[in-house]
Amino acid sequence: MxxxxxxxxxxxxxxxxxxxxxxxxxxxxxxxxxxxxxxxxxxxxxxxxxxxxxxxxxxxKRAPDSVAVVVPETDQRVFSDPVIMEMLRGISEGLEETPLQMVLVLGRAGRDTDRLERWLRGGHTDGAIVLSAHLDDGVTSALSEIGLPTVMIGRPPGPEQGLPFVDLDNVDGGRQATDRLVARGCRRIGTVAGPVDMAASRDRLAGWRESLGAAGLADDAVEHGDFSSEGGRLAMRRLLAAHRDLDGVFVASDLMAAAAVSELQAAGRAVPGDVAVVGYDDSPAAQLTVPRLTTVANPGDRMAREATVMLRELLAGRPVSSRVLPTHLVEGGTA
Amino acid sequence: MxxxxxxxxxxxxxxxxxxxxxxxxxxxxxxxxxxxxxxxxxxxxxxxxxxxxxxxxxxxKRAPDSVAVVVPETDQRVFSDPVIMEMLRGISEGLEETPLQMVLVLGRAGRDTDRLERWLRGGHTDGAIVLSAHLDDGVTSALSEIGLPTVMIGRPPGPEQGLPFVDLDNVDGGRQATDRLVARGCRRIGTVAGPVDMAASRDRLAGWRESLGAAGLADDAVEHGDFSSEGGRLAMRRLLAAHRDLDGVFVASDLMAAAAVSELQAAGRAVPGDVAVVGYDDSPAAQLTVPRLTTVANPGDRMAREATVMLRELLAGRPVSSRVLPTHLVEGGTA
DNA sequence: ACAGTACGTGAGAGCGCTCTCACGACGCGG
DNA sequence: CCGCGTCGTGAGAGCGCTCTCACGTACTGT
Known part of the structure; x- marks a missing residue:
């Protein structure tokens, strides 16, 4: 025994x-x-x-053998975000052929920052990938100070820390979505934007503004949602109440967009007949709507995979620069 | 340089x-x-x-230093399941005070089983925790064969592999939910059950049956949903169409329950006046409904934490036996 | 004063592996 | 038949750390 x-x-x-x-x-x-x-x-x-x-x-053999994947689980939002899982999968796939292990580190900013920072300083891993959908939480500055090879997924909000990042072109995504509505002939275009403290939301909103500006249309119909289904429904309701002449709306996430579509239908507006809708994410779950959402591709897994490539470069001692990946519109029946 | x-x-x-x-x-x-x-x-x-x-x-120091957390990402469902994140957090917290690192291993059963199995055999970690919300995918049998200390989260469906597991008492949860409806005076009680291939869904459904049997009520009003919001809405619609005299519904997940409530309201039924509803999960996201859902606690994080305790026992060479944690009803305004 | 007992410290032996180096056994051309 | 290259192999030196053991040194009690 x-x-x-x-x-x-x-x-x-x-x-x-x-x-x-x-x-x-x-x-x-x-x-x-x-x-x-x-x-x-x-x-x-x-x-x-x-x-x-x-x-x-x-x-x-003093070769790197593991990378930390830091998920700053700041609030409930991240928590239920399918994109996080998608990114984790992307990282997993990107590391598949390497001997690198993916060490998951969860921590709520604020509450856990100290512990997280101590852990990162502990040298448990040879590099780090940070899923940073959020406002700076101290972790990023700690990382850049420690000098651990690090890649951020999603452009960090706030001042640049000098850490390389991968991001998707959310400004262009918002613009493409809105351009589509404009091209369709919509004249009164609103938006259900995401949370104000996320870089992605702000960028998509900026894209929406740019497109409207270029078309000479008003850009005052804005409501914010929290990227959840219910949040989207409520924001859509407010938007509709404030602007009854709406004929097009760009919703910054598919989850919210699906809810917005059903809210519009409940209000007696035909989609896309009366009001055209463009979502964001091209998430499989939200593609179950009828008609299928017109949306913007937002491949978190590709972004994550790119991050692994960049990190491997860093580990090999080569410098890397940040990358912003292109997005494109995905045809559906709502716009 | x-x-x-x-x-x-x-x-x-x-x-x-x-x-x-x-x-x-x-x-x-x-x-x-x-x-x-x-x-x-x-x-x-x-x-x-x-x-x-x-x-x-x-x-x-030949002490164990890392555990694999295997997420058999079988299909889209898991993917968008907030509970997965909750469990990951629970594991993270449970391992916090130990020197054990949490090595995440994602893999789609079928496609990746070989790779996964090879990896697990490679001895990269000292133990494993498997999030097994799904039908047996070969990974579990591989693990029990390799002899790696392993704990399953969620009772594995199919034959016992001899691996210890933690689970929540879903049968009792389903029973408590239904008992509440019965106690409220509902006589025609339906259920929106979860996917048939998941142990948790089957157990909750069994609990519903037990409760109705004990009360001498009919148990033929059953529709299955896929645990998603939209799936819940559609199932509720079917249920209502088939059984117009419904005065109570047990919905096997909060996400579905929230959708079911709004579907009922859209059909002109007052909740809980005409139809009482009990959900499942006590998920924060689904608690935003008005009125707040009456639901069953389903603390994935606690389950996960328990798994870490069990695993540490195994790593210390002590035998452990499976545990089924109790659940309880959470008061809300829908039943 | 001396043995006995802490206590703080250093020397050194590994932990299991990789990798360089040297060596013997060939096979070849001259 | 000798020198040379090639090939397969073994010996042995670490990698950076922990931990046992033995050795002072400074206290105690008698």
């Missing part, structure tokens, strides 16, 4: 009748080992159930 | 004028070091920016 020591290279070597070095070569697929020796080793490995000790290996 | 070697214990020792052992003691907060020595070391540590090498440390 004693938990017997795990077999080591030494044990395998003894069993196979070769030296440690040879076993190491076989395990690491070094070609210059005679076939007979290789087989003997392989047999010994399986017989003993040998598994290389990760720590020992990491100790000697 | 050469990437100079990171400072080691040796360097710190030299700078502080003590031995490696003393530095090690200071770093590890060993009390038996004279204050003066301790200060000298601390100073040297900060001056040099010394950070202990995790690999070396792990090599010598």
């Amino acid at each position: 004693s938990t017997r020591r795990a077999p080591t290279l030494e044990d395998v070597a003894a069993r196979a009748g070769v030296s440690r070095a040879t076993v190491s070569r076989v395990v690491n697929a070094d070609p210059r080992v005679r076939a007979t020796a290789r087989e003997a080793v392989s047999r010994a490995v399986t017989e003993l159930g040998y598994r290389p000790n990760r720590a020992a290996r990491a100790l000697v | 050469s990437t100079r070697r990171a400072p080691t214990l040796e360097d710190v020792a030299a700078r502080a004028g003590v031995s490696r052992a003393t530095v090690s003691r200071v770093v590890n907060a060993d009390p038996r070091v004279r204050a003066t020595a301790r200060e000298a070391v601390s100073r040297a540590v900060t001056e040099l920016g010394y950070r202990p090498n995790r690999a070396a440390r792990a090599l010598v």
Whole structure:
């Protein structure tokens, strides 16, 4: 019943009748080992159930082996955000072919910042990817100070910390969405924007303004939602109450857009007949609406994947610069 | 510009004028070091920016240092499930005070099972926690075969693999919800159940049946939804069409319940006046409804936290048995 | 005054692995 | 038949850390 020591290279070597070095070569697929020796080793490995000790290996080859994925779980919003999961998947896929492990670090800014910072300083990982949908929470400044190779997903709000980021072009996304409404002939275009403290919301709103400005239309019909379904419904209701002549609306998230569409229909407006709607995210869940939402692609997984590429560059000692990925409109039936 | 070697214990020792052992003691907060020595070391540590090498440390103290958190991302459903995030947070919190790192492993069953299994066999971590909201995907059997200390969150559907699990008492939850409707005087009670392939849905449905059976009421008003808002709305619509005399509904998730409430209201039924509704999850997002949902607590974070406790027992070599945590009704205004 | 007992410290042996280096056994051309 | 290159292999030196053990040194009690 004693938990017997795990077999080591030494044990395998003894069993196979070769030296440690040879076993190491076989395990690491070094070609210059005679076939007979290789087989003997392989047999010994399986017989003993040998598994290389990760720590020992990491100790000697000083290569990076793990990256922290920091999710500053600031509030309930992030929490229910499917995009977070999508990004995690993107990172996971981007790291798939590398020996890098993805160490998840959750923490609520404010409450956990100290702990988080201490942990990051602890040198547990060789790099970090920060999902920063939010206002600066102290973590980013800590990271840039520590000097840990870091990539931010989503342009950090507030002053630049000098950390490279990947982001999607939310300004252009908002513009494309609104351009579509304009091109359709809408003259009175409102927007259900996202939370004011998120860079993505602000950018989409800016894009909406730019498009309207270029078209010479008014840009005063704005209501903010919290990116949730219910928030979208309420914002749409307020928007409609304040501007009864609305014939087009850009809603800054699909979840909100789906709710907005049903709110409009409940109010007796045909979509897109009376009011055209463009959403944002191209999220699968919100594509169940009838008619299917016209929306803007917002591939969080691609962004995340890009972040892993950048981080690997950093780990290799090469400098990287921030990237802003293009978005595009996804055709649907609501605009 | 050469990437100079990171400072080691040796360097710190030299700078502080003590031995490696003393530095090690200071770093590890060993009390038996004279204050003066301790200060000298601390100073040297900060001056040099010394950070202990995790690999070396792990090599010598053969203590477990990381656990895999396997999220079998089977389909879109999990993806948008806020409960997953809640569980991740619970695990994160449960591991907070331990040296264990949380290594996230995402993988879609089927497509990624091989890769996942290979990875798990690779011995990258010392244990695993599996978020198993789904039908068996091969990962669990692999884990029980490998012998890696593992705890499942959510009772695995299908045959027991001998792996310990934590779960919430969904049968009792369904029963409590329905008992409430019965106690309120409802005589014609339907349910919007969850997906048929999930243990949690099946258990809640079973609880609903038990309660109705005990009360001598019919249990034929059943519709299934996919746990999404839209799915709940549609299921409610079908349920109402099939059973116009409904005076009570147990909806197996808050997201669906919120949609069901608005669907009922749209159909001209007062809630809870004409039809009483009980949801499930006590999710913050779905608590925004007016009136506030009467629902069943479903603390994923507590379950996850319990899983970390169990895993730590396993890692310490002690046997553990599965646990089913109690749930309770949360008062609201819809029943 | 001396043994006994802390207590703080340093020397040094590993932990399991990789990797360089050297060495013997070949095969080749001259 | 000798020198040379090639190939497969083993010996052994670390990687950075922890931890045991032994050794002062400074207290106690008698």
